[in-house]
Amino acid sequence: MKLNKIEHIGIAVKDIKEASRFYEDVLRCQISEQIEVPERKIKIAFTEISGVKLEFLMPTDKGSVVAKFIEKRGEGIHHICFEVDDVEKATAELKDMGVELVDDSPRLGAEGKKIIFIKPKSTHGVLIELKER
Numbered sequence: 001m002k003l004n005k006i007e008h009i010g011i012a013v014k015d016i017k018e019a020s021r022f023y024e025d026v027l028r029c030q031i032s033e034q035i036e037v038p039e040r041k042i043k044i045a046f047t048e049i050s051g052v053k054l055e056f057l058m059p060t061d062k063g064s065v066v067a068k069f070i071e072k073r074g075e076g077i078h079h080i081c082f083e084v085d086d087v088e089k090a091t092a093e094l095k096d097m098g099v100e101l102v103d104d105s106p107r108l109g110a111e112g113k114k115i116i117f118i119k120p121k122s123t124h125g126v127l128i129e130l131k132e133r
């Protein structure tokens with residue numbers, strides 16, 4: 001498998017509006033409209049800096065994995081996403097190599113592209129997302 005680029009960096013925040021006070025007012029980033037992802041009980045929003053996005057993840061429910069992440073570790077970097085050409089192929093390769101994945105097979109992300117997450121256990125502590133080009 002070949003990683004094309006860092007597609008985005010996921011940042012867990014308690015409140016996207018609150019976070020925009022720093023990211024928009026201080027860093028002058030433009031944060032997109034919030035997108036609801038009901039199956040993960042989060043809302044997300046993006047900003048882009050020369051082709052690399054920041055993905056803000058805000059829990060909408062205490063039961064969300066992002067809420068649990070913030071409870072345990074506080075706000076901050078949640079995952080790094082790399083772009084690959086073929087997520088199905090990458091998933092098969094990872095499985096062959098015994099790498100632990102969060103889901104059994106790829107699913108569609110909020111932007112309608114195939115994604116898969118690799119467990120931090122297999123990556124020296126970083127939740128890695130692979131996203132199809």
Ligand code: ZN
Nearest residue numbers: 010055081129
């Ligand atoms: Zn992501």
